[in-house]
Structure formats: structure tokens, C-alpha cells
Amino acid sequence: MKPASSLFFPPFCLDPVNECLWRDEQRIPLRGKTFAVLCCLLEHSGQLVPKAALFKAVWPDTYVSDSVLMTCISELRQALEDDRKRPRFIETMHRRGYCFIGTVRRPGSGARRPKSEPTPSSQSLDPNFVGRESEIAQLHKWLEKALNGERQIIFVTGEPGIGKTRWSKPFYRL
Numbered sequence: 001m002k003p004a005s006s007l008f009f010p011p012f013c014l015d016p017v018n019e020c021l022w023r024d025e026q027r028i029p030l031r032g033k034t035f036a037v038l039c040c041l042l043e044h045s046g047q048l049v050p051k052a053a054l055f056k057a058v059w060p061d062t063y064v065s066d067s068v069l070m071t072c073i074s075e076l077r078q079a080l081e082d083d084r085k086r087p088r089f090i091e092t093m094h095r096r097g098y099c100f101i102g103t104v105r106r107p108g109s110g111a112r113r114p115k116s117e118p119t120p121s122s123q124s125l126d127p128n129f130v131g132r133e134s135e136i137a138q139l140h141k142w143l144e145k146a147l148n149g150e151r152q153i154i155f156v157t158g159e160p161g162i163g164k165t166r167w168s169k170p171f172y173r174l
Contacts, residue, residue: 051098
């Protein structure tokens, strides 16, 4: 099963027409079946995809062992630079299947976040940090625009020692 249009999960883009995965401007090579597994996981983003459903979608009318699927998942994790123990994209649901947990967006649509992922507005500021609430709120607004596909460039500038790193850290925790 291939998605009808490109899917974005920063910093990656899945191009179903040309059957390739991109990281920014770099093409990430994937084997055909590995690409098909990724497509299936992305189409069901945020949901458990049982192993049986992956076998049916990627290897219809063919018997393959669990190790073949595990090899594809391993290749995907390597391509996405995803850690099995601290996943950003593919979570293993032991003995059941896999779940794509990254933020997925189609062109012209808003981002689809897993229910467990906080939205920028739901983030609370560091209680030990005084001031800069309006600046951090603005960063969250810009992040939300970026997640919804609006391109922009943001510069955080100032002379050394004024706290640029300190006040932007809550933003990076998203």
C-alpha cells in the first residue's frame, strides 16, 4: 500500500511516486520491501500496525518469517537514525507489531501528532526561569506554523552572554 501523496515527518519526506525517502536534499536508499513497510506504517501513523497486517500488505500470498519483517524494521531504523530503545519514529509493540510515532504531515494539511505528543501551547515553561515568556510563546507560534507547512526562517541573535541559549531551551524540548 503506497500513500497517494508525499508524506513529511521532519526532517524526512517520503515520495511514493518515485518510491524514495529523502532527508532534506539527500536521497536515502531503501529496498523495495523496506520502503513498502515504511509506507504502511506511515499510512497508519499513531496506530498499532499488527505484524499480520504488515505481512498481508507487503508480502501478500507469500509466507515469510518474522525475521524478514524485523530486518526491514532494522533497515528503517538505520535509515531514519532511530534508536530502538528511545524511538522518535518507529515504536515496537512487543509480539504485536509496530507503531509510527513521529509527526506526519501531508502537503496542504495540518500535522498529525500522536496523542501522547504535547503541543507547543501545552508545554509549561521552566518554573526556575524568570522572564522571556512572550519570546518563548512567539517561538511556539512559529513552530506551530512550521509544523503546518508554512516555511520560515527564525534568527535568535544578540551579544554573547545575554541568555539566548537559556531562553530557547524550552523550545527545543518539543
